[in-house]
Amino acid sequence: xxxxxxxxxxxxxxxxQPGTRLVxxxxxxxxxxxxxxxxxxxxxxxxxxxxxxxxVFVLMFRYVFGGVVAPALHGVSYVDFLIPGIxxxxxxxxxxxxxxxxxxxxQTGLMERFRSLPMAxxxxxxxxxxxxxxxxxxxxxxxxxxxxxxxFRIHAGVWALLGGIxxxxxxxxAMSWIFAVVGMAVGDPETAQAAAFPVLAPLVFASAxxxxxxxxxxxxxxxARHQPVSRxxxxxxxxxxxxxxxxxxxxALAWDAGIVLAFAPLGVWLYRKAV
Numbered sequence: 001x002x003x004x005x006x007x008x009x010x011x012x013x014x015x016x017q018p019g020t021r022l023v024x025x026x027x028x029x030x031x032x033x034x035x036x037x038x039x040x041x042x043x044x045x046x047x048x049x050x051x052x053x054x055x056v057f058v059l060m061f062r063y064v065f066g067g068v069v070a071p072a073l074h075g076v077s078y079v080d081f082l083i084p085g086i087x088x089x090x091x092x093x094x095x096x097x098x099x100x101x102x103x104x105x106x107q108t109g110l111m112e113r114f115r116s117l118p119m120a121x122x123x124x125x126x127x128x129x130x131x132x133x134x135x136x137x138x139x140x141x142x143x144x145x146x147x148x149x150x151x152f153r154i155h156a157g158v159w160a161l162l163g164g165i166x167x168x169x170x171x172x173x174a175m176s177w178i179f180a181v182v183g184m185a186v187g188d189p190e191t192a193q194a195a196a197f198p199v200l201a202p203l204v205f206a207s208a209x210x211x212x213x214x215x216x217x218x219x220x221x222x223x224a225r226h227q228p229v230s231r232x233x234x235x236x237x238x239x240x241x242x243x244x245x246x247x248x249x250x251x252a253l254a255w256d257a258g259i260v261l262a263f264a265p266l267g268v269w270l271y272r273k274a275v
Contacts (some may be wrong), residue, residue, distance in 0.1 A: 027196040032127020037134055051142055058143065061086070061210055062150055069211050076241070080155070083147040084164065084236035085209030088229055090139055091172030092204050096196040098132050099183035100178040103192035106184070125184075125267045136172040138172040140165055156242040164236040167252055171232045174256040177263040184270035201228045231236040 066078040073081055102125070144165070154161045182199065183192045206220060207213075208230040213221050224230055232255070235248035 033130040037131050039216040069223050079151045083152040087168045087234045088233045089204050089209050095175035095179045099179035099192040099196050100189045102183035103189045120201050133173045152241045160239045164239040170256045174259040181263050209233045220250050
């Protein structure tokens with residue numbers, strides 16, 4: 001039986017219904033996500049090494065730089081300031097795996113196999129970003145436990161902490177779409193890893209994740225204060241430490257929505273072009 005006889009073109013009535021197309025795309029995406037999660041389960045060392053890096057960052061910043069930064073926090077414990085930033089940093093660095101994973105799939109020819117199947121073209125990218133979101137859940141949960149072990153405390157209740165974690169996961173999902181575009185654009189895992197660093201380094205280190213923006217040079221403060229990592233880190237801090245939250249939370253969510261709306265169509269276009 002030919003592909004034309006089995007593909008979506010044989011079901012024009014279904015494709016004419018946007019709701020049906022959305023359901024089918026979501027189903028295809030979840031299938032690909034399950035495939036990626038199954039691969040992660042079969043290679044557990046990938047998950048182990050995904051947790052080592054943020055753990056090193058937690059311990060290094062807490063015990064090496066904490067004494068230097070703490071006086072600039074005006075009475076706020078550095079560990080309480082740090083852990084929300086570590087959450088966001090973990091989401092950004094974890095999203096880099098989206099670029100590497102997609103580039104690996106392209107190099108091994110898996111994309112061509114997907115193309116031969118009667119599935120939504122966006123499902124490959126949706127599945128990859130959704131699977132990486134599942135990995136973010138595990139890593140952020142682990143970092144929360146490590147944070148409590150080294151002295152992190154929440155000041156606004158458990159629900160505020162859960163809200164902060166959800167905000168981090170939404171940001172990680174949005175960042176995965178940026179790195180999906182990077183992975184599709186370069187096409188091999190080594191280059192994807194090298195190309196991802198110039199994107200994530202300024203966002204993470206020139207931000208409010210680890211130090212107050214006021215301690216930075218004046219020319220850098222405008223960028224550091226208004227970029228998405230800072231806005232998300234400050235929103236999570238507002239939630240877990242208490243205080244006005246609405247403005248920072250809405251700005252963080254606006255960044256998430258803007259990133260997905262900009263990079264998801266670009267990623268799908270690159271996928272169609274590549275395969």
